[in-house]
Amino acid sequence: MTAYLIKNAEILGGEPTDLLLRDGVIAEIGTSLDAGGADVVDATGLVALPGLVDLHTHLREPGREDAETVETGTRAAAMGGFTAVHAMANTDPVADTAGVVEQVWRLGREAGHCDVYPVGAVTVGLAGQRLAELGAMADSAARVRVFSDDGRCVSDAVLMRRALEYVKAFDGVIAQHAQEPRLTEGAQMNEGELSGRLGLTGWPAVAEEAIIARDCLLAAHVGSRLHVCHVSTAGSVEIVRDAKARLGREGGWDITAEVCPHHLLLTDDLAATYDPIYKVNPPLRTHADVAALRAGLADGTIDVVATDHAPHPHEDKDCEWAAAAFGMLGLETALSIVQETMVDPGLLDWAGVAERMSSAPARIGRVADHGRPLQVGSPAHVVLYDPAVRRTVQAAESASLSRNTPYRGMQLPGRVVATFLRGHATVLDGKLTSQ
Amino acid sequence: MKRHLLSAADLTRDDAELVLATAQEMRSLADRPIKKLPALRGRTVVNLFFEDSTRTRISFEAAAKRLSADVINFAAKGSSVSKGESLKDTALTLEAMGADAVVVRHPASGAPHRLAHSGWVRSSVVNAGDGTHEHPTQALLDAFTLWQHLGQGTRSGLDGRRVAIVGDVLHSRVARSNALLLQTLGVQVTLVAPPTLLPVGVESWGVETSFDLDAVIPQVDAVMMLRVQAERMNGGFFPTAREYSRRYGLDGRRMATLPDHTIVMHPGPMVRGMEITAEVADSTRSVIVEQVTNGVAVRMAVLYLLLSGMDVEGETAP
Numbered sequence: 001m002t003a004y005l006i007k008n009a010e011i012l013g014g015e016p017t018d019l020l021l022r023d024g025v026i027a028e029i030g031t032s033l034d035a036g037g038a039d040v041v042d043a044t045g046l047v048a049l050p051g052l053v054d055l056h057t058h059l060r061e062p063g064r065e066d067a068e069t070v071e072t073g074t075r076a077a078a079m080g081g082f083t084a085v086h087a088m089a090n091t092d093p094v095a096d097t098a099g100v101v102e103q104v105w106r107l108g109r110e111a112g113h114c115d116v117y118p119v120g121a122v123t124v125g126l127a128g129q130r131l132a133e134l135g136a137m138a139d140s141a142a143r144v145r146v147f148s149d150d151g152r153c154v155s156d157a158v159l160m161r162r163a164l165e166y167v168k169a170f171d172g173v174i175a176q177h178a179q180e181p182r183l184t185e186g187a188q189m190n191e192g193e194l195s196g197r198l199g200l201t202g203w204p205a206v207a208e209e210a211i212i213a214r215d216c217l218l219a220a221h222v223g224s225r226l227h228v229c230h231v232s233t234a235g236s237v238e239i240v241r242d243a244k245a246r247l248g249r250e251g252g253w254d255i256t257a258e259v260c261p262h263h264l265l266l267t268d269d270l271a272a273t274y275d276p277i278y279k280v281n282p283p284l285r286t287h288a289d290v291a292a293l294r295a296g297l298a299d300g301t302i303d304v305v306a307t308d309h310a311p312h313p314h315e316d317k318d319c320e321w322a323a324a325a326f327g328m329l330g331l332e333t334a335l336s337i338v339q340e341t342m343v344d345p346g347l348l349d350w351a352g353v354a355e356r357m358s359s360a361p362a363r364i365g366r367v368a369d370h371g372r373p374l375q376v377g378s379p380a381h382v383v384l385y386d387p388a389v390r391r392t393v394q395a396a397e398s399a400s401l402s403r404n405t406p407y408r409g410m411q412l413p414g415r416v417v418a419t420f421l422r423g424h425a426t427v428l429d430g431k432l433t434s435q
Numbered sequence: 436m437k438r439h440l441l442s443a444a445d446l447t448r449d450d451a452e453l454v455l456a457t458a459q460e461m462r463s464l465a466d467r468p469i470k471k472l473p474a475l476r477g478r479t480v481v482n483l484f485f486e487d488s489t490r491t492r493i494s495f496e497a498a499a500k501r502l503s504a505d506v507i508n509f510a511a512k513g514s515s516v517s518k519g520e521s522l523k524d525t526a527l528t529l530e531a532m533g534a535d536a537v538v539v540r541h542p543a544s545g546a547p548h549r550l551a552h553s554g555w556v557r558s559s560v561v562n563a564g565d566g567t568h569e570h571p572t573q574a575l576l577d578a579f580t581l582w583q584h585l586g587q588g589t590r591s592g593l594d595g596r597r598v599a600i601v602g603d604v605l606h607s608r609v610a611r612s613n614a615l616l617l618q619t620l621g622v623q624v625t626l627v628a629p630p631t632l633l634p635v636g637v638e639s640w641g642v643e644t645s646f647d648l649d650a651v652i653p654q655v656d657a658v659m660m661l662r663v664q665a666e667r668m669n670g671g672f673f674p675t676a677r678e679y680s681r682r683y684g685l686d687g688r689r690m691a692t693l694p695d696h697t698i699v700m701h702p703g704p705m706v707r708g709m710e711i712t713a714e715v716a717d718s719t720r721s722v723i724v725e726q727v728t729n730g731v732a733v734r735m736a737v738l739y740l741l742l743s744g745m746d747v748e749g750e751t752a753p
Contacts, residue, residue, distance in 0.1 A: 188544075192636055193635070194636070195634075195636075196635050196636040196640075197611070197636070197640075198545065198568060199545075199565070199566050199567035199568030199569070199608060199611065200544050201567075202635060204635075273548075273552075274544075274545030274546075274548045274552075275549075318523060318553070319522055320522050320541065320545060320549050321543060321544065321549070322542075322543040322545075323543060
């Protein structure tokens with residue numbers, strides 16, 4: 001196996017340092033390390049981060065291989081600096097049995113671009129009626145720890161309570177897509193002045209906040225772990241902040257939350273174009289929400305940036321708004337958007353980025369092998385990132401099978417130069433090593 | 436005028452007054468034995484209707500034919516279009532047929548906007564009603580009707596006149612377009628509805644709102660009643676049809692409290708007994724039938740102004 005000597009990388013934005021990756025681990029860290037036969041990667045001016053971990057990825061396989069496959073989705077992940085992704089359960093068939101999660105897990109291993117941790121469905125067929133075999137998925141080769149009906153909310157309070165209780169047996173977590181279904185029937189965009197003008201059915205913030213509040217109370221009541229997916233409103237940030245304050249006093253339960261890059265950058269006024277490239281669930285919100293999400297991510301109320309990478313074939317977006325699918329690509333642009341919205345404005349340093357995009361998601365997903373600090377002995381999951389360049393996003397250049405990026409044509413800072421998975425380069429010189 | 440008519444907000448005051456003045460000339464044509472002008476001879480107007488609307492479709496068809504345009508009616512309603520791809524495919528088909536203007540009615544808000552701005556077609560797009568968004572030619576014909584009754588011959592036009600729009604504003608494209616256009620023309624608009632049927636953010640529309648029809652109608656120059664669709668009855672927006680009629684319907688008792696000159700309008704089709712009683716609909720105040728006649732004249736004006744300003748390449752002449 002090739003060893004790599006990374007020269008002059010700025011670990012978490014610090015002083016230039018060398019890292020020697022050998023036998024899948026970080027073998028040495030220091031200055032002026034001897035290559036000793038290792039391939040030398042000049043990382044002058046590049047920031048080194050631990051390999052990114054995504055808690056929220058839609059790989060679409062099995063079932064929608066026209067949108068994405070494990071192969072193409074993990075390529076996109078590697079290009080975005082990710083070394084592990086959690087593949088959401090809303091495939092066809094749904095990942096609600098040990099068989100399906102093991103299939104996805106195996107496909108990830110075969111592809112080899114990044115580690116794939118399947119998310120198991122909470123309820124059979126995502127139907128919200130009865131629990132899926134959570135224990136069987138936890139015990140399977142895929143070792144599932146994150147369970148989610150993402151795309152749908154576990155809206156039944158009793159079922160949610162039981163799920164939270166049940167996963168305690170294997171240290172699982174319920175990742176909730178917080179969306180009160182009756183308040184969002186036919187919802188198309190953020191409910192506000194603009195939805196009224198555009199005649200698009202509104203998705204009110206309260207539909208998210210009411211579920212988050214309920215679930216925080218349930219998690220406290222049964223002493224379990226709740227992870228809130230794609231928090232999108234200022235009110236949700238407040239509720240999570242309050243719950244965490246209470247949690248600090250009581251203990252015995254655990255609440256974490258994620259925000260998506262698009263909710264950190266884009267706002268609902270883009271819906272005025274009626275271009276469904278901006279249609280996503282939960283919807284793009286207001287400038288005030290964006291500001292609150294950034295602040296929440298900065299102060300740790302929000303633990304994680306998760307992409308909600310949601311590939312869709314062209315025809316599902318090249319149509320009128322109401323007919324279009326919800327969702328947008330996210331893996332290849334996530335780090336750039338976090339730089340643009342958090343690092344460059346001074347809200348988060350690179351250590352904070354490593355925490356929110358690697359350590360915390362790995363911890364929540366109970367992925368021991370990822371999210372480790374860049375120190376000798378850690379698994380060699382490393383991203384080299386150039387924060388100094390600016391690039392124009394080109395949809396056609398995406399490694400994803402789909403092209404539904406709302407950032408096409410936008411100038412974003414930064415570029416992933418190299419990604420190492422267990423010391424193996426999946427990306428070098430900004431290109432996939434296996435084409 | 437812009438190349439497309441997608442929203443009443445696309446019209447400046449000058450644009451709107453030009454449409455009304457042109458409609459006035461077109462209107463006079465209706466009283467002549469030969470009702471046809473050669474203005475759009477050789478041009479093709481496609482009526483693309485993804486939703487049933489015999490009234491609006493016939494109105495546009497009559498308008499185009501009176502201007503000597505070739506008319507193609509394309510009724511694309513049905514399950515095959517419910518996925519949406521066919522909006523694009525249909526558009527490409529029409530483009531291939533050489534349509535100069537596409538008049539589109541669609542259940543999805545923003546569909547005409549997509550048609551105009553997605554690079555699928557080069558023709559002018561006229562919004563003939565999209566979802567719960569807008570219906571700008573309905574607003575123009577309503578403004579024209581108002582102007583005939585209240586503004587014609589006066590120097591101020593409709594400036595300072597007061598119009599109440601009553602009913603299901605939340606789901607009404609007619610209300611949205613009228614709120615925009617009538618304000619452009621200087622009208623003071625009051626939206627009257629139960630709180631459940633006013634859109635979130637309506638306070639930013641620049642209009643007044645009220646939950647109390649009785650308090651509003653003695654002060655207005657026109658009352659525009661909106662249809663209450665059957666599916667709203669089960670949506671929990673109001674308790675019963677009877678309670679709705681009592682609080683927001685226009686009946687003989689309420690009509691008696693209107694100023695003498697005040698007219699009653701309705702975009703049709705009416706639900707008699709629900710938002711308007713037969714006594715009111717058939718009264719001398721009612722201009723509902725005139726609205727239909729004016730619809731043809733206004734749509735002639737719109738098609739004429741959108742198409743006659745263009746050269747054969749479809750570009751706006753300098």
